[in-house]
Every structure is written in structure tokens, then in C-alpha cells.
Amino acid sequence: MTHEALKRAVWQANLDIVRAGLVELTWGNASGVDRAAGVMVIKPSGVPYDRLRPEAMVVLDLATGEPIEGDLRPSSDAPTHRVLYQQFDGIGGVVHTHSSHAVSWAQAERDLPCLGTTHADHFHGPIPVTRRLHPEEIREAYEHHTGTVIVERFRRDGLDPTHIPGVLVAGHGPFAWGPDPAAAVENAIVLESVARMALHTYLLNPSVRPIDGALLDKHFLRKHGPGAYYGQVS
Ligand SMILES: [Zn+2]
Numbered sequence: 001m002t003h004e005a006l007k008r009a010v011w012q013a014n015l016d017i018v019r020a021g022l023v024e025l026t027w028g029n030a031s032g033v034d035r036a037a038g039v040m041v042i043k044p045s046g047v048p049y050d051r052l053r054p055e056a057m058v059v060l061d062l063a064t065g066e067p068i069e070g071d072l073r074p075s076s077d078a079p080t081h082r083v084l085y086q087q088f089d090g091i092g093g094v095v096h097t098h099s100s101h102a103v104s105w106a107q108a109e110r111d112l113p114c115l116g117t118t119h120a121d122h123f124h125g126p127i128p129v130t131r132r133l134h135p136e137e138i139r140e141a142y143e144h145h146t147g148t149v150i151v152e153r154f155r156r157d158g159l160d161p162t163h164i165p166g167v168l169v170a171g172h173g174p175f176a177w178g179p180d181p182a183a184a185v186e187n188a189i190v191l192e193s194v195a196r197m198a199l200h201t202y203l204l205n206p207s208v209r210p211i212d213g214a215l216l217d218k219h220f221l222r223k224h225g226p227g228a229y230y231g232q233v234s
Helices: 003-019 078-087 100-108 135-139 142-156 181-204 213-223
Strands: 028-034 039-042 058-061 067-069 093-097 166-169 173-178
Touching: 003 028, 003 039, 003 093, 003 181, 028 078, 028 181, 039 078, 058 078, 078 093, 078 142, 078 173, 093 181, 100 166, 100 173, 100 181, 135 142, 142 166, 166 181, 173 181
Parallel strands: none
Antiparallel strands: 028 039, 028 093, 039 058, 058 067, 093 173, 166 173
16 A cells, blocks of 8 residues: 555545544544554544545654654554554554443443354454553553553453454543554444444343354354455455
8 A cells, every 4th residue: 555545544544433423523533554664644633524634644653653744743642553553463554432332341341242243253252441551651651551551451361453353441442453444444333333232232131141152253254364255255
């Protein structure tokens, strides 16, 4: 993907999270990475979505986080996105929103269990919640530490971020990712949707169990991984 194509893809992803109903006001941001060029592209901070243009996307040096293109300041969450790109190989786009059902699970500090195949088609297991940030992590380099608690949770449990493409940050909300910005948007939509479904499922049956491993594996692996057969051969 060229530089200009990446800016366009990131711009489109930022519009798509609004269109999907995941964002109120300016509570959301999407980014993309070009690992070969060593850059990430992210939405500028505080610009209304209807005034966003592809040219306004901010290009940052992936190694230093310094802006290398664009006149506007990057989204304040840029350091979180950068930690995810640096620590999670194989992800190409990141989306952060405050979509209400996913936020509810993050605020409840509960892992989102896999209760059905909608979840299993995109996430190969529960969507984890992070620990709370310590006061010193909040006072100093807060957005960077929001990234490091995500990475810490994945490392602690040996989770593969390409199989679990999202997380709930305790007391905050969801981050989702994927191979490119459009896939990250899709996973953010699925995360909000399965968070809503799970809430209703627990209301109807508080003692429901997660689906069986065989069903989880069947649904995830038929769409992802070496034996995938879902959809059309391209
Ligand atoms: Zn946020």
C-alpha cells in the first residue's frame, strides 16, 4: 500500500466507525501502519468527522512517534496505537471507540466470554479485559501505558493477537485491530455486537456457559488459518 493509499484507508476507516454507530462526538480513532516504510497514519486530534479529509491524516515515525507529515496534531491516543503496532506483529490497523456495550464490559472489568458463533467467527476465545493502570502509569505517559497493559494481558495468558483481534481496557473501552484498517473496523463492529448479545444472553440466563471448544474451533478456523474454507476462493 502506498503512502497516499494508506492515508485514504485510514480516513475511510475513521468515517466507517462513525457510520457503523460506534462513535459519538469525537470518541474514536482509527489508524494504519506501513511496516516497510516505518510509518503509522492516524486521525488528527479533535477534528470533526465531517471535516476530515484524507490529506489531513497525520503520518508518524513508527520508531519514535514523531510526526513526519501533516500540519495537525495526531489523535491523543496515538501512543497506544504505536505500542500495539510495535508489540503485535501482523496487525496493520487499529480502531478505538467508546461503543457503549463494549465499554460496559470494560467498566464491569469482565472478560467477554464466547457465547455463540457470531463471536467465534472473529475471536478465537474470550475477549480479555486489562488490569487497571496504576496511578503512576496514569500520571506519566498515560496513553503509552494504556498500550502496555494491553500487551501485558496478551503476554500473561499467551494470547495470539491475530486470533483475538481486540481487547477491553478496564474502566475505559475497546481497542480492536486487524490486518488492515478496514479489518480493524470490522472487528470493532463485531466486538460491540457480541458485547450487546452477551449482555442480553446473561439477562436471559445468568448461568449460561461459553460454547464448547469444538464449536469455537470450527467457526474460527473455517474462516481463519491454514485450513480456512469459508467464503469464495479469490
Ligand atoms: Zn478512549
